[in-house]
Amino acid sequence: MLKSLFNWKVLVNLLVAIGLFVGLVYLTFRWLEYHTNHGQEIPVPNVINKSVHDAVRILEDTGLDYEVDSATFNPKYRPLQVLKVYPSPGSRVKDGRAIRLMVNPKSWAPVAVPDVINKYSGLAFQRLEQVGLKVNDTIFEPSIQKDAVLRILFKGNTIKPGSLLPRFSTIDVVIGSGPMRNITIPNVVGLTVKDAKAVIARNLFEAGLVEHEDGGSDDSDIVYYQDPAAGDARDQGMQIDLWASKKTPAELRNKIEQLNSIYRMKVDTTLPPIRYEEVPNFQENTPEETPPVTTPPAKKEAPKTEVQKPAANTGVKTGTAGKTEVKPKTSATGTADRPKTTAPAEKPKAKRVII
Structure with missing residues (x-):
């Protein structure tokens, strides 16, 4: 087994394989250096506080790409002013690198x-x-x-x-602000339904039920009757019902009289006027009750009995029956004083005469 591994043919193939692998790695790195501009770096220019148009022109002249992003509008800065740059100014990047610009928008979002x-x-x-x-x-x-x-x-x-x-x-x-009160209703009799609706809307009313004589819905029909009547006063927003026909109002006189008997109230002027009388409200005319005032009871004085003595200038006369008559005294002002009530004088006792 080991002997076969050290065969010269195996060793040659192994060396050829190693050589091919090293060659491929070298060529790969050379290709990457060529396409990525390895070792060629460009400093990021400082474009903060410049307008976005000037910043883009400077980056293009330097050979750098750009991306524009807008931040929240800040009224302290000018519209379209560059606020931030990423990567930061002075950083070295490769040619063609995209630089992100944070720009102040023209106004609020x-x-x-x-x-x-x-x-x-x-x-x-x-x-x-x-x-x-x-x-x-x-x-x-x-x-x-x-x-x-x-x-x-x-x-x-x-x-x-x-x-x-x-x-x-x-x-x-x-x-x-609420509806207007007592608006005069316009006269739309004789107009087409389309024109009548426009007049009603201009006068702050609404078109209500529109009844066509032939049962259709042609807005070119002539209005021959309306309710409420023209000249009446109604509040804003009230509905005005219309009756329309292709005939003229003169040709529909009987129909108009029939509608008048339904929607127009007739007042009988032959009846005497009704008189209304108001019932007086006695409670309103009664004076307010005042609480009684308590006064201490007056002390009764016992009448004094005066015995008038006969005198020459006293003005007292003695009658035959033994009664005394008192004349009223005259005051210094000339007015007579009220006579005082005196008790009747006692009858003189008869004297006994001794012979």
């Missing part, structure tokens, strides 16, 4: 306008702020949808939900 139409204004404002849009002016417009978002304006133009706007853009919002 665009965001989609959320669908907040016909939504409550409070919730709509929150949704707009969440996506990065700022509400500038709030415009109120008459509408039956009170406090609901009707339209979104950007630079004076109406935009639809889903439109892309730069982040932190300023928009205006149109909000409904």
